[in-house]
Structure formats: C-alpha cells, structure tokens
Amino acid sequence: MMRLLSKLTLVGLLLPLIWSCSAIDEPPIIPQLPATIASAPSSITLIGEDEEEVVVFNVNPADFGTPMEVTYIIQMDRPGNNFANAADLGSSTSTTVEVKAADINRRAVSRGIIAGEAGPMEFRVRAVPSRSLSALEGAAVTINVTTFADPVALRNLFLVGEATARGWNNNDNNPALFRDPENPDLFVYSGFFNAGGFKVLENLGAWQPQYGTNDGTSIAVNPGNGSDPDVFNVPAAGYYTFTFDLAAETFSLVPIANVPAVFGTVGIIGSATANGWDASTAMNQLAFDKHIYYLTATLSNGEMKFRADNDWAVNWGSNTAISGRATQDGPNIPVEAGTFKIWFNSLDGRYVKIDQ
Structure with a gap:
C-alpha cells in the first residue's frame, strides 16, 4: 500500500512538470503604423499679408491596431535635429490639418531661418491616440520655407562656454538672456559665472549667429559667413550682471556685491x-x-x-x-x-x- 501511494505521489509531482513544458500560446502582436504626411506644399512661401492665412497638410492615418480617435499634430524642426526642439504647429482629429502661416513663420525664424529668407525645415506627423497607448511619430518630410519679417518675431539669445551652466554644448537647455521689454536689442543676465570664457548664441544647436568680443569692450558677431569672435572673459568665479546691447554694440560684466538667498521653490x-x-x-x-x-x-x-x-x-x-x-x-x-x-x-x- 505504501508503495502504491509513493507511485501516486510521484505521478502527482510529475504532472505539473509535464504541463509546464507544454507550449504556451503567445499573445498576438498588434502591428502599429505611424501617420505620415500624404500631401503638403512642395515649398512654403509666407508673406504675412493675411493673419488668417493657413497651410494645409493632409495625412495618412495612423493604425494603432484597434479603432479609436486619434489626434494628428503637425510638428516642425530644423533639419538634422531629430525633432529635439519640435514645434507643434496645428492639430486635428481628422486627417486634414490646417496650420496658421504666422505660426510656421514665427517658429521657422526662431529655428534659424532669417526673416525674409528661405531655408529647409523638417515636418512630421505625431499621432496621439485617445486610449492609453504611446503616440507614434511618422517619417520626416523636408520642405523649403520662405519667411517674412514678422514685427513680433523677437530675437532670443543663449549662453554657451566654460564659464556658463552648459559649457560648450550649444544645445543643452542653455540659459537664456533676459530681453528688455521696451528695447528688443537690450539683454541682461544676472547670475553665477565660472572663471573662463563664454559666448552668446542666437539659435540653440547652431554656432552662428555667434556673438563675442575681439577687443574686450565692443560686441563682435559672426552672422554665419565670417570668422567667429573671441570670448567674453570672466576673471574669477562669482555673480555678475552681464548687459548686452546689440544696438550700441556694447557690453558690460559687473560683479554683484550682495547676492540674496535662494528659495526652496x-x-x-x-x-x-x-x-x-x-x-x-x-x-x-x-x-x-x-x-x-x-x-x-x-x-x-x-x-x-x-x-x-x-x-x-x-x-x-x-x-x-x-x-x-x-x-x-x-x-x-x-x-x-x-x-x-x-x-x-x-x-x-x-x-x-x-x-x-
């Protein structure tokens, strides 16, 4: 009797092992396809005469493997940046997306196309599903964009160099200079600097336009077709107010005597x-x-x-x-x-x- 029980016990122990070795059906993989730009202008010339002027993009719909509502967003960035600084231009739950020409103009100028000139921009479609699935980005399409001089397109300037927060990385959330609200050519930055040199850039990820000084008293610039200027020099680590006047082509770097305490948030x-x-x-x-x-x-x-x-x-x-x-x-x-x-x-x- 004990021998029979032992055999039954052994069979009982082996059965789960046998079952565990049987094939397990894998869940089916649902293919997903991103949305792509189906049609758009081969080139975009912006003239700024009509504030309501729009540029129309038609997109091939995304396929998330199951029916759902999808929001299609047209994004733009300068070529080669992998949409690290993507601008969301317009969106729609249909496959036709209208984008205001003024929005394309403003974002293109801020990404390096000089107002009134032409240059390439990359566009893509970001498809955002209504359910809890990840958004899909489609392939980039390069379109030549001619901008116009928009009076509200204001220059932004950023710090780069060993004396500053991001060192010589020109596209790493570099701190911005603070533009005067009355004088768009006047910028002020009060803060900590390391000893060493720094320069000022106009577009993150691009080395020109690049501002510095060659004589230690006046601003020098390489707009993109000249020689890069020398650095602004910080003699010792500390807090300074850097004043930068493009109209007067002058700058100053003045130590701050009393630095207030920082806030928690x-x-x-x-x-x-x-x-x-x-x-x-x-x-x-x-x-x-x-x-x-x-x-x-x-x-x-x-x-x-x-x-x-x-x-x-x-x-x-x-x-x-x-x-x-x-x-x-x-x-x-x-x-x-x-x-x-x-x-x-x-x-x-x-x-x-x-x-x-």
Missing part, C-alpha cells in the same frame, strides 16, 4: 496656468545657479505670476507679456495662449517666454 500661478489660481506649477531650478528657474508649459489666454515657496509672501508680477522685470506684488502678467519655455531669475525678477 519658485512656480507659476494664475488663470493661464494648469492649476489656475489654486496652486503653483513648480519650475525647474538650475543646479549651476539656483537663482535661475525654467519650465516648458502650455498656457491658455489669461494671466500669471511667479511666486516662491508656494506662498504669496514673495511673489513677482509685471504688465509685459513676453519679457520683463517682475517686482514684488506687481501686476498680473498678461498671457496669450501657447507653449513656451519660460525662464525666471529670482535675483532681479527678470523673465522671458520663448515660443516652442
């Missing part, structure tokens, strides 16, 4: 922000200089302010929309809807919003 708040007036949206703090904060945010029409430590004891406001110098308990900053890279300096309250 700084955020944006207001009707134009994601949390309204109920809560701040935290900004990122630059590790190199904790007085500098940045954030990429999609804002709606409305107002906003900056405030420290999620409290109203310290808050900054101003009456200029794109750039300015905010002050304690200042007015609400007016906001026009869009996606922006926002830079803020708690040393002096300066801010700038850069179209994305």
